[in-house]
Amino acid sequence: MSTRTPLVAGNWKLNGSRESVASLAKAIADGMAGKSCEVLVCPTFVHLADVQSVLAGSSVLLGAQNCSVEQEGAYTGEVSSPMIKAFGAQYVIVGHSERRAMYAETSDLVAQKAQAVQQAGMQPIVCVGETLEQREAGQLQAVLDEQLDAVVNLLGIGSMAQCVIAYEPVWAIGTGRSASSEQAQEVHAMIRQKLAVLDAGVAQQVRILYGGSVKPDNAQELFMQPDIDGGLIGGAALKAESFLGICAAAV
Numbered sequence: 001m002s003t004r005t006p007l008v009a010g011n012w013k014l015n016g017s018r019e020s021v022a023s024l025a026k027a028i029a030d031g032m033a034g035k036s037c038e039v040l041v042c043p044t045f046v047h048l049a050d051v052q053s054v055l056a057g058s059s060v061l062l063g064a065q066n067c068s069v070e071q072e073g074a075y076t077g078e079v080s081s082p083m084i085k086a087f088g089a090q091y092v093i094v095g096h097s098e099r100r101a102m103y104a105e106t107s108d109l110v111a112q113k114a115q116a117v118q119q120a121g122m123q124p125i126v127c128v129g130e131t132l133e134q135r136e137a138g139q140l141q142a143v144l145d146e147q148l149d150a151v152v153n154l155l156g157i158g159s160m161a162q163c164v165i166a167y168e169p170v171w172a173i174g175t176g177r178s179a180s181s182e183q184a185q186e187v188h189a190m191i192r193q194k195l196a197v198l199d200a201g202v203a204q205q206v207r208i209l210y211g212g213s214v215k216p217d218n219a220q221e222l223f224m225q226p227d228i229d230g231g232l233i234g235g236a237a238l239k240a241e242s243f244l245g246i247c248a249a250a251v
């Protein structure tokens with residue numbers, strides 16, 4: 001058994017109104033009262049303040065979905081990691097495949113974002129994962145290497161202990177087609193093995209989450225795998241009942 005604390009994170013993406021997000025956060029906070037699993041919700045930037053106040057006094061943690069690499073200055077439309085931290089956030093998702101694909105984020109930029117998050121005193125959740133085309137072309141390892149090497153080289157292996165990795169196969173995101181627990185475990189083990197070559201202790205410490213069509217009915221089997229330390233949840237995180245069902249599978 002590993003000593004890593006499971007983490008279940010909800011990535012709310014571009015969803016919700018001020019009202020709906022506050023009531024979702026409240027229902028999750030109430031549902032998690034007295035439970036031991038580490039649970040995180042990541043609303044949009046503009047909802048951080050509302051969700052922060054709803055979560056006050058609860059064990060549910062707050063995070064953001066992206067950040068700038070810059071601290072401050074003439075960068076119209078950007079939000080810096082110190083600004084996010086000021087809302088009590090402890091995590092920031094970086095390098096989600098939607099940002100890599102739709103906003104042309106490179107692995108170098110993602111690494112810089114991860115560094116900015118750590119410099120602000122938070123933990124990055126670095127998303128990695130292959131497309132179906134890449135998997136079928138036998139490029140899985142090469143894709144993971146490219147995405148992870150950028151982060152490990154910039155942060156240094158020692159700092160990877162203060163970093164969460166999320167393996168999110170692109171073909172499983174929002175498709176209803178989760179990776180099987182065997183497929184996911186295989187890749188999580190590859191990622192941990194890759195880190196272990198540099199530092200076995202860090203590799204044992206770093207949490208690796210699985211993301212992609214996690215639902216209450218497949219969560220338990222995924223989370224039982226030795227190298228899967230929780231999940232990064234999209235669609236099923238938008239309803240308290242399904243998200244809490246997934247959290248229950250992590251303890």
Ligand code: 13P
Nearest residue numbers: 011173174212213234235
């Ligand atoms: P789904 O759970 O909707 O497949 O999304 C996963 C995801 O992208 C989490 O970041």
